[in-house]
Amino acid sequence: MxxxxxxxxxxxxxxxxxxxxxxxxxxxxxxxxxxxxxxxxxxxxxxxxxxxxxxxxxxxxxxxxxxxxxxxxxxxxxxxxxxxxxxxxxxxxxxxxxxxxxxxxxxxxxxxxxxxxxxxxxxxxxxxxxxxxxxxxxxxxxxxxxxxxxxxxxxxxxxxxxxxxxxxxxxxxxxxxxxxxxxxxxxxxxxxxxxxxxxxxxxxxxxxxxxxxxxxxxxxxxxxxxxKLDVETFVLDVTANDAALPDVPGVRIVRLDEHTLEAEMSRTHDLNSLFAALSARGITVTSMRNKANRLEELFVRLVESNAGVAAA
Amino acid sequence: MNASNHLVALGTIVRREVSRIMRIWSQTLLPPAITMTLYFVVFGSLLGKNIKIHEHSYIDYIVPGLIMMSVIQNAYGNISSSFFGAKFGRYVEEMLVSPMPSWVILTGYVAGAVVRGLIVGAIVLGLSYFFTHTRIAHPFATLAAVLLAAVVFALAGFVNAVYAKKFDDVAIVPTFVLTPLTYLGGVFYSVEMLPQPWHTVSMANPILYMVNAFRYGLLGTSDVNLWLAFGVMVAATVILGAVAMRLLHRGVGLRA
CATH class of the missing domain: 3.40.50.300 (P-loop containing nucleotide triphosphate hydrolases)
Structure with missing residues (x-):
């Protein structure tokens, strides 16, 4: 029972x-x-x-x-x-x-x-x-x-x-x-x-x-x-470099400022290809962290999608 | 919760209330002592020394009314300010989230108010001995009258506190209802001295019955039938008690 x-x-x-x-x-x-x-x-x-x-x-x-x-x-x-x-x-x-x-x-x-x-x-x-x-x-x-x-x-x-x-x-x-x-x-x-x-x-x-x-x-x-969370966003601290950002399939890279990049990718995507592409452009990654904790990302998505449903 | 748990809960509220009364004694016990001493001096010793009512000296005649006035005002004031304070400070929620039944909450607060009424009544009685030799002609009637009056006005104060939304709401009733009714309730005069229609109008004032029942207890004199006086007090207790219980049960002013 x-x-x-x-x-x-x-x-x-x-x-x-x-x-x-x-x-x-x-x-x-x-x-x-x-x-x-x-x-x-x-x-x-x-x-x-x-x-x-x-x-x-x-x-x-x-x-x-x-x-x-x-x-x-x-x-x-x-x-x-x-x-x-x-x-x-x-x-x-x-x-x-x-x-x-x-x-x-x-x-x-x-x-x-x-x-x-x-x-x-x-x-x-x-x-x-x-x-x-x-x-x-x-x-x-x-x-x-x-x-x-x-x-x-x-x-x-x-x-x-x-x-x-x-x-x-x-x-x-x-x-x-x-x-x-x-x-x-x-x-x-x-x-x-x-x-x-x-x-x-x-x-x-x-x-x-x-x-x-x-x-x-x-x-x-x-x-x-x-x-359920299939996408992760990393914040990368990089050495100062104004080289153009590489194009890595499956990864969206955005420059936030001279020293900081943001990379959004699937959770299953390997990080090596990202590091290799950045390295090829002379960009050195000094540290990296998750942009937000996983639950926070899911929470925001669920609430936003619920707002969309309510609006529709 | 069984009966023993109820007693513990009841004792907790009463202890908390009495502790509050003692903690702020300069606000709860001292003011009525000073006010009533002034009444004794001005109305009893100075103005009233040549007045006699029902064969009693004026100071003897007003002592029961002044004691009853103190009891009523302090029982009412204690519960209305304490319960409203608990609402305002949100600590009434401590009781609302507990398994304590509504009747225990009400009884606890009423008991606290009655205790303050009786302490103040005893202080005023004690002070009266500096001005006259008050004797208690009918102890049982005296005790019954003072207890019932304290309970009635404690219940009325509770209802006031339940509806009050701000501290001003707690002060309005004593100022505009309680004080006029008390002054017109035969504290300072015999209702038989009033001409018609004021004599008849006065009979609708519940405080008149309380003052006279208490005066009968102390002096053996009353302007109204004793059974009617106690009947009015018992009826008021039942009605106000039912109203207070219903308000608590429905959570009026307490639960969203």
Missing amino acids: SPVPALEVDQLTKTYASGVQALKGVSLTVQPGDFFALLGPNGAGKSTLIGILSSLVNASGGDARVFGHSIHRERRAAMQMIGLVPQELNFNIFETPFQICVNSAGFYGIARDVAMQRAEKYLRELSLWEKMDAPARTLSGGMKRRLMIARAMMNEPRLLILDEPTAGVDIEIRRAMWRFVSEINRAGTTVILTTHYLEEAEQLCRNIAIIDKGTIIENTSMKHLLG
């Missing part, structure tokens, strides 16, 4: 009072233990979907089940299993991190002594223990983000939803946060992540859904999605 999915979203719709149709029948399934990316451009419907799942937005239609519990008919059972790290800061800035965590546990009916132990555990793990008694308003931006993760862990959720948790956070803190979330995921917690840092999603997530204009336009494994 297959396990009960961590999340089953079934034809969810949402039309706001303003008439904006944020979700147009969204369906997707997230398996237990998955690290799932939910990506989409701004205004695509990601936060509305997360809002409905976490009980902050009323759905207009459809249903969702968290480990088999309907968010409409068994709201309390469903909410018991979810931990939410929202996009916007939403704690009382006059309380301390310790109070915020212990109170949050209290809202889930967790006894105070257990709540205090968990608060210490997660504040320590997220390097916030030194600040446990400082008013939350005095914390740095990165600390506030980590505090929201610690708070979301207080009910030890089976499904952790992270809505752009690293927005505006420096790279070092971002990596520390991902290490923590990866460990949580390895320990069995299902994680759903929305982020604008697509390289993070590519590195962390096993499965992915892309939402645009309230519709899921892609829902597959990260491996399968990245396999």
Whole structure:
């Protein structure tokens, strides 16, 4: 028997009072233990979907089940299993991190002594223990983000939803946060992540859904999605040379400036012919890199092609 | 969540509310103490020393009304500012995303407001002993009246906070509704002194019943039938409680 999915979203719709149709029948399934990316451009419907799942937005239609519990008919059972790290800061800035965590546990009916132990555990793990008694308003931006993760862990959720948790956070803190979330995921917690840092999603997530204009336009494994990318673009740093660019079959070469070329080619195309042709013109390549990460390229293409479909 | 979890959640909200009241005591407890002391001095000791109402000295007569006025205003003010603050600061979401039922959220906030009302009421009662010797003629009626009045206005403050979109919306009702109703609710005079039609009009003021039920508790004197007074308070509790629960359940002003 297959396990009960961590999340089953079934034809969810949402039309706001303003008439904006944020979700147009969204369906997707997230398996237990998955690290799932939910990506989409701004205004695509990601936060509305997360809002409905976490009980902050009323759905207009459809249903969702968290480990088999309907968010409409068994709201309390469903909410018991979810931990939410929202996009916007939403704690009382006059309380301390310790109070915020212990109170949050209290809202889930967790006894105070257990709540205090968990608060210490997660504040320590997220390097916030030194600040446990400082008013939350005095914390740095990165600390506030980590505090929201610690708070979301207080009910030890089976499904952790992270809505752009690293927005505006420096790279070092971002990596520390991902290490923590990866460990949580390895320990069995299902994680759903929305982020604008697509390289993070590519590195962390096993499965992915892309939402645009309230519709899921892609829902597959990260491996399968990245396999669809057939073209790669390289940026080549070259020695200064004004020689004409060579004509290499299957490769589109563009000069960006005196020291930089851009080469777009099929993923299966060999690089030797490109280097040989450049060398023959006296152009020496000193270094090269991918123009964008693979997921970013795919993401842009999918969203652009969806825009084309919508316009047609 | 079972009953024990509900109790933990309820205790968490009440503890948070009481902690807030104590943290900002200079805004929550001190102002009513100063205001009521001035009322005692000006109306009780200076202006009212030659006035008697229902055989009571004027200061004795106004003490129950002033205590009740403090309780009502502080219960209302506590819940409206605290719950609206939670909405404004978005930390109400901590509760909305939890499995806590709506009635626990409402009961927790109402309990916090009642606690502030009772603390302020006790402070004002204590201050009154500097000016007169207030005795409690009917302790049960006193306690029932003050508790019910605090609950009614806590619920009203909650409804206000749910609909409020900015801090001004929280201040409008106390300024333009609560204060006039309190002043015209028999705090400073017996409603029997009013000529018609104002006597009849005053009977539509719910605060009149609360003040008189409380005055009966302290002095043994009331302008209105005691059962009617408690009936009005119980009915107001039920109606406002139902409205508040419905608003919470539907997520009005809370969920998009």
